[in-house]
Amino acid sequence: MLGVDGGGTKTACVAIAPSGEILGRGEGGPSNYQSVGVEAAEAAIAHAISGALAGVFEGRIGAIGLGLAGVGRSRDLEVIRASVDRLQQRPEFGDRWQLSPDKIAIAHDCAIALTGGVGANVGVATIAGTGAIAYGRNRHGATRRSSGWGYLLGDEGSAYWIALAGLRAAVRAEDGRSPATALTEAFRQHLELDNLQSLIELVYRRGLTVKEIAAHAAIVDRCARNGDAIALDILDRAADELLLATRAVFAPLFNPDEPFEVVTIGGAWKSQILRDRFCQNLHQIAPFASVIWPRHEPAYGAALLVLS
Incomplete structure (x- = not known):
């Protein structure tokens, strides 16, 4: 399972085992698509994911949650869902994931700050x-x-x-x-x-x-x-x-x-x-x-x- 925290300065990703153990971390550039554009945001998220997966077993990715700055409207959710679809097709990830909609969660950055900070939503x-x-x-x-x-x-x-x-x-x-x-x-x-x-x-x-x-x-x-x-x-x-x-x-x-x-x-x-x-x-x-x-x-x- 992957968790992505994307902001206007940098993007962080953690790979987490079903037990909750953090297996790896990665960082990328800014991924607020409102300020850097969709293509640059996707590249930053991909770089952060690659870093988190480096050295992790070659298993399949079971789910992904993304909390991103600049995501506050229904249109934003559509844009990011399309980005996740493209991310799954990137050659560096091979066939490690093909997620159904219920395995993809997208929210704004405040929501993941709360969920991570409290440990619940x-x-x-x-x-x-x-x-x-x-x-x-x-x-x-x-x-x-x-x-x-x-x-x-x-x-x-x-x-x-x-x-x-x-x-x-x-x-x-x-x-x-x-x-x-x-x-x-x-x-x-x-x-x-x-x-x-x-x-x-x-x-x-x-x-x-x-x-x-x-x-x-x-x-x-x-x-x-x-x-x-x-x-x-x-x-x-x-x-x-x-x-x-x-x-x-x-x-x-x-x-x-x-x-x-x-x-x-x-x-x-x-x-x-x-x-x-x-x-x-x-x-x-x-x-x-x-x-x-x-x-x-x-x-x-x-x-x-x-x-x-």
Whole structure:
């Protein structure tokens, strides 16, 4: 059985035995067909599958689950099903598979993050990486999502949002428009700037990418751990925003006394302060919810989709 996690940066595949043991892993390039095109997406998925199957016994592939960014409409499912049909005919795979429709599962990337993270397709995944989104599914198959509008319109609580809030606090303090904060000197030193005015060239002329800005969320966390009030406030607000998205998902899906798990996924959760604040606040409004770390990777979750 194969599980494929395809995103805008890379594609991961795991080959899994019937026992659940991972037999092999492979990686390929981006496979969001909306951005790279169908042909390039298929090539990336094929490369990842080949890597996962390298060294694995020459048996037949029994099923495949794919969780792909950019797959959110019925038309997208048609496109990917056609891609899977072509993948099965690729010469590098010989006659190792010829799957019936019930052995092919296709979903968006949030669904496999939830399924892999919880180890089942029921619960909530609150993702806070470069972007932020919450996604959930209940025992009746109903789903809900919140946030995930991208860095211009939303993604509140994400690493990008935290880092940008930190940079804004630093320049406001530099001007005297806000209270002094350790963030000002922390950003200046980390970015090796002669003065904070140099941020203008760095951000606007050199064009720091969203991912590059998001990476600086760690500076906000470090200042917060050192007791900086402004940094602590930023993480408090981030926790509140992530809780809002999570609540918008679980409230319509689960009864108030119904136990469910919330899996926290993404680099922003490396901040223990952020996670502690989130857990404390969640427990107040959903005492039967349990916050967990991911049990499995998303590619593994994609394979589990075939079994659900």
